[in-house]
Structure formats: C-alpha cells, structure tokens
Amino acid sequence: MSNTATSAALRAPGSRLQQYAVLTKPRVVQLIVFCAVIGMLLAVPGWPDWPVAAAATVGIWLVASAAAAFNCLVEQHIDARMQRTAWRPTAKGELSQRQALTFSIALGGLGSAILYVLVNPLTMWLTFATFVGYAVIYTVVLKPLTPQNIVIGGASGAMPPVLGWAAMTGEVSAEPLILFLIIFLWTPPHFWALALYRVEDYRKAGLPMLPVTHGREFTQLQVLLYTVVLFAATLLPFVAGMSGWVYLVGAVALGTRFTQHAWRLWRNYSDTQARTTFRFSIVHLALLFAALLADHYLMPVLGSLGR
Secondary structure, three states: HHHHHHHHHHHOOOOOHHHHHHOHHHHHHHHHHHHHHHHHHHHOOOOOOOOHHHHHHHHHHHHHHHHHHHHHHHHHHHHHHOEEEEEEEEHHHHHHHHHHHHHHHHHHHHHHHHHHHHOOOHHHHHHHHHHHHHHHHHHHOOOOOOOOOOOHHHHOOOHHHHHHHHHHHOOHHHHHHHHHHHHHHHHHHHHHHHHHOOHHHHHHOOOOOOHHHHHHHHHHHHHHHHHHHHHOOHHHHOOOOOOOHHHHHHHHHHHHHHHHHHHHHHHOHHHHHHHHHHHHHHHHHHHHHHHHHHHHHHHHHHHHHOO
C-alpha cells in the first residue's frame, strides 16, 4: 500500500488506530511535551544527556496521553452533548469504556515504568501526581462543581516544565517553579476565551464554566485581568536571572500582543475576537518558551562575542 493510501486509511472514519489516537488529544499533548522538553533544555548548561531526555520525553508523552484518554472516558456523556467534542470516539460509542480504560492504563503504566527506570523516581512520581491532578481531581471533582475549575485545576497543566527540569536534575528548584507560575496564570485566560464563544456548549453540558455562571462581561474582565498579571509573571525569568535580553524582548512583545487581544475582547466582544484571543494564547505560550530556549543558547554566544 502506498504512503498516500496508508495515510488516507488512518484518517478514515472508523479506523481503530485513529480512534485510539484521538483519545490522546494529540494537539494538547504536543504542547505539554513541548513545555516539558523546554524544561529539560533549560535545566542544564549546554546540551542535556540525550538518552535520558529522550526517555523522559517518551515517558511524559505516554502519561499525558493516558490522562487525556481517561478524561475522554470520564466525560463521554458530557462530550456527547457538546458540538466541540461530540466526534470523540468515546462520545460516539466507537470505543467502549473498557477499551478506553485499558488503553489509558497501558499508556500510563508504560510511561511510568520508562520514567522510573530510565529517568528517575522523582520524575515518575511528579508525573503520576500530574495525572491524578488532571484526570481525577480536575476532571471528576472540580470541573463539574465550580467555575474556578480552570484556576485550581490549572496546577496540573502547569507541571510540564517542572517534570522536564526534574528529569534532568533530579530535583525541583525555584527556576522551574517560575515556569510553572507562568503556565498556571496563562491557563485561565486561555480557557475562558474558548468558553466565551463555546458558552452554549458548556451550558448544554451542564458544566459551570465562568461564562455560564457569571456571565459574559464578567468573564471578559477576568480574561483581561489574568492576562495583565500573566504579562508581569513572564518577566520573572529575566528578573530572576534565568534569561537575558533575548527572552525579555520576546516576552514584552508577546505579552503586549496578548494584552491587546484581551483588551479588545473586554471592550468590544465578538465570538470572532474570543476565538482569535484563544488561538493567540496558544501561539503566545509556544513562542514564549521558544524565546526562553533561544535565549538559553544565544546569550552565552553573544556574551563571548562581547568580551
């Protein structure tokens, strides 16, 4: 079979491989793994121990995918009522609860074993705690009970750079906690922008997202306030000496642009602006961490050239 035919077969509706792949929420997990890899690279001067970094990347990817699959399992009835998620295989009944649970356990078990044996026990336990925080505490407890679910549950989503740092150093210091804080503060405006233009989906599903419980205008203001606080937090790596001017320039440019989007969302709401703000928030986080990485490798070179 040709590569084109194989690719088409994998995308075809009903493809079992595609159904399992969808459970892992690939786009979300890609961002998680990206942030974890940034944590690994920032944790050490120069280049990391590549075999350990590769094992940590695979292990974190597997456990994050397991958490995503478990989330799809728990929320299958909610997903079925929401246009954004009704196509997921658990929501459509294409995969049974047993299949989804077995898949999640297999991924989580394999990922945890890789982290414990090939990386270090601390990274394995921190990654397992992140799994519990997202798949159980956030998904089962917080999300259906409180409009602050994203704020509180954001702690698990902010862990990837801490996991990456621990994988390389065997400890958690102040530097990865600054990165944790940035993602923690980024999470509410990111998800609330989405919730604003998907509010009817969340209302239909019976989930107490902020626009449902407190209205659109209050949510718009919260997006702006969190974005401003986030902007300040993104300057901490420079203030703490983690990064130099390369990162600072990028952080200021990205923070200014994100704040502009949030301001427009607050002053003149439209679903289009909410969607634009949500999409830019993803770009913001990815480029912010890319700027950290560029600074990490460029500043020593620029410093040596200046001497």
